[in-house]
Each structure stands twice: as C-alpha cells, then as structure tokens.
Amino acid sequence: xxxxxxxxxxxxxxxxxxxxxxxxxxxxxxxxxxxxxxxxxxxxxxxxxxxxxxxxxxxxxxxxxxxxxxxxxxxxxxxxxxxxxxxxxxxxxxxxxxxxxxxxxxxxxxxxxxxxxxxxxxxxxxxxxxxxxxxxxxxxxxxxxxxxxxxxxxxxxxxxxxxxxxxxxxxxxxxxxxxxxxxxxxxxxxxxxxxxxxxxxxxxxxxxxxxxxxxxxxxxxxxxxxxxxxxxxxxxxxxxxxxxxxxxxxxxxxxxxxxxxxxxxxxxxxxxxxxxxxxxxxxxxxxxxxxxxxxxxxxxxxxxxxxxx
Ligand SMILES: [Zn+2]
Numbered sequence: 170x171x172x173x174x175x176x177x178x179x180x181x182x183x184x185x186x187x188x189x190x191x192x193x194x195x196x197x198x199x200x201x202x203x204x205x206x207x208x209x210x211x212x213x214x215x216x217x218x219x220x221x222x223x224x225x226x227x228x229x230x231x232x233x234x235x236x237x238x239x240x241x242x243x244x245x246x247x248x249x250x251x252x253x254x255x256x257x258x259x260x261x262x263x264x265x266x267x268x269x270x271x272x273x274x275x276x277x278x279x280x281x282x283x284x285x286x287x288x289x290x291x292x293x294x295x296x297x298x299x300x301x302x303x304x305x306x307x308x309x310x311x312x313x314x315x316x317x318x319x320x321x322x323x324x325x326x327x328x329x330x331x332x333x334x335x336x337x338x339x340x341x342x343x344x345x346x347x348x349x350x351x352x353x354x355x356x357x358x359x360x361x362x363x364x365x366x367x368x369x370x371x372x373x374x375x376x377x378x379x380x381x382x383x384x385x386x387x388x389x390x391x392x393x394x395x396x397x398x399x400x401x402x403x404x405x406x407x408x409x410x411x412x413x414x415x416x417x418x419x420x421x422x423x424x425x426x427x428x429x430x431x432x433x434x435x436x437x438x439x440x441x442x443x444x445x446x447x448x449x450x451x452x453x454x455x456x457x458x459x460x461x462x463x464x465x466x467x468x469x470x471x472x473x474x475x476x477x478x
Contacts, residue, residue: 170226170242170243170244170347170348170349170406170472171226171242171246171247171404172226172345172346172347172349172350172406173223173226173344173345173346173350173385173389174350174385174388174389174391174392175392175401175404176223176226176227176228176345177223177389177393178389178392178393178396178401179228179248179401179404180221180222180223180228181393182250182396182399182400182401183221183228183230183248183282184221186250186277186279186280186282186400187218187221187230187275187277187279187282188218188219188220188221189217189218189219190217190218190277190278190279191215191216191217191218191277191278192213192214192215192216192217192218192230192232192275192276192277193214193215193276193277193278194214194274194275194276195210195211195213195214195273195274195275195276196273196274196276197210197272197273197295198271198272198273198274199272199273199291201291202272202273202284202291202293202294202295203273203295203296203297204294204295204296205296205297205298208236208297208299210297212236212297213232213236213238213297216232216233216234216236217232217233218230218231218232218277219231219232219233223345224239224304224307224308225307225308225309225311225340225344225345226241226242226340226345226347226472227239227240227241227307228240228241228242228248229304229307234299235299235300235301236297236298236299237296237297237298237299237301237303237304238275238295238296238297239294239295239296239297239298239304239307240284240293240294240295241293241294241472242284242286242293243286243292243293243294243472244292245286245287245288245290245292245293246272246284246285246286246292246293247284247285247286247287247402247404248282248283248284248400248401248404249270249271249282249283249284249285249400249402250280250281250282250283250400251270251280251281251283252279252280253277253278253279253280253281255280256276256280256281270283270285271283271284271285271286272284272285272286272291272293273295309340309341309344309472310340310341311339311340311341311342311343311344311345311346312325312342312343312344313344313345314343314344314345314346314378314381314382314385315382315385317378319374319375319378322374322377322378322381323371323374323375323378325342325343326342326366326369326374326377327366327367327369327374328342329342329366330365330366330367330368331365331366331463332362332363332364332365332366332459332460332463333351333355333360333361333362333363333364333365333366333369333377334351334355334362334363334438334460334463335460335463336366337351337354337355337381338351340472343381345385346381346385347406348406348414348436348437348438349406349407349411349414349415350384350385350388350414351438352411352413352414352438352439352440353384353388353411353412353413353414354377354380354381354384354385355377355380355440355445356412356413356421356423356440356441356444356445357380357383357384357412358373358376358377358379358380358381359376359444359445360373360376360377360445361440361445361446361451362431362438362440362445362460363431363451363456363459363460391410412441413428413439413440413441414439415439416428416439417429417430417437417439421441421443421444423441423444424441424443424444426441426442426443426444428440428441429441429442429450429451431451431456431457431460432457433456433457433458433460433461434461436460438460
C-alpha cells in the first residue's frame, strides 16, 4: 500500500504537472472505482487544479469551486503519467477507451494522469466531494508525525494499549504509516512489533518518535531521488534498500542475523530478533493470535474509516 513517502512523492510529481492546469476530461472505466454520484464526475471537467493535498494515505486534488477528487490507492492502486505529446501520438481512438489505460484517466493539456490497479480485487476508490467540510470527513484523524512534538506523539501512542505494530499502522492514531514503513520504523528504533504501547518507557517513546521521523524522511528523500524529474512509476512496498520489510530469512543489515516474521490474516510483520526482541524468536502461532486480536477490524476496514459528518 502506498504510504507516506510514496504519497508525498506522488503529490510532488503531480504538483509539477497538473497544478494550475485545467482538468479537461475524466474517463472512468471501472464502475467500482467512483464511490460518489453527487456531484456528478462531469462537473469536475473544465475546472482548474488549485491545490494538492495528502490526507492520511489519500491523494486529494483540489479544484475550483471547492471540489475535491479524493483518491485512495489501497494496496495495488498506482498512478501513471503520460506527457501530452505521447498521448496525442497514440491518437484519439485510445482516448475514447479508458480501459486501455486502467481504471480511470484524467486529461490535462499537459498530459494524462491514469490510475491502474493490479490484481482482480477492486479496492482503490475515488470520491468527488463538494466542500472542504466534506473533504475533512475522509481524514481518519491520525497524528501527523512531522507536526507533532515527542510529548504529543507519546500521548497519541499511549491513548490505548495496543501492540506497537497495530498502533503505528492505525490511520486513526498516526497518519500515512502502513505495513511496510512500520516494520522499518520498529527496526530502526530497535523495538518489538508486539511490545505494548502503555508499557513503553519514556526513553523508548522518544526513540520511536525519532525513528519514525528519520525513517520517513530518509525514505521520502530516497524515493524523490529515484523518481528524479520523472513520474514515480516504481511504487512498491518491497524495496531492496529496506532493512526487514519483505526480507524474511535474509540478513539483518545491523547485526547479520536472520530476519523473522509473524503472519496474521493476510499480513506479515518482519523483525530482527537480535535487534528488536532481545534475541527471542517469537512463536509465530501465538503471536499471530495476539496480533489478530489486536485488530478488531481488518486493515482494509480501518483504511475506509470516515468521520461522522
Ligand atoms: Zn539485527
């Protein structure tokens, strides 16, 4: 699932390409994608993009007249960009058939933004809402780690007693952090994914706060450098530079011991026993149960959380 670093870099790339551009035409190929009927999607056409904003893991495109396109890529949704010259070269026949470029296409004078989703499950969503108030309903309420101080971070972390893995990835507690970067943050902080938040010492909370900021900053810089002047086309949760996420059985870059995993439902958390759990190999079955019990809803349900109006 695209998380904070991916979303930030997507937004920067979009800013360079569509800010102050007129959205000429929207094509929706999948009936599952667009979750709103009012206002009609055609009402977004002809409007200028005046702001781009991240809301948790959502990408929000602000248009004139206080309209907002709200995109949640969920797990397999990805954005793509084609320069206007290349779109024109492929001819108007292609333009007529949105399914050729995935679930949706947004046409600008400068080029075409398209959305694809790998696999067969249609989880990615698009909403068109009218007004800032309506937009705020999509904010699950997670703390922005770069706007918080260590004290505010600690208070939010300990507002309920959860495992660290759950607390970091709950969009109602923290903004923009998901399965991949929570693994990396916990490895950086040398904390166990199943440590309980209310049992952490002040020193551990401070360490986690710093590690969260450092990890997200480092990855945002890395992804920004990788995209360069191009559009970020290689968005993935599994990267060779990661320390533990997706590295089950491989060597921990800090101590060289094998990275382990705990599987629960469709998820997996990766950690280094030497660096994070005092050398203890956590028994997969019991911990799966613990982690599952700490998720009263599925991760997907949590992502869909909206505030009451
Ligand atoms: Zn290690």
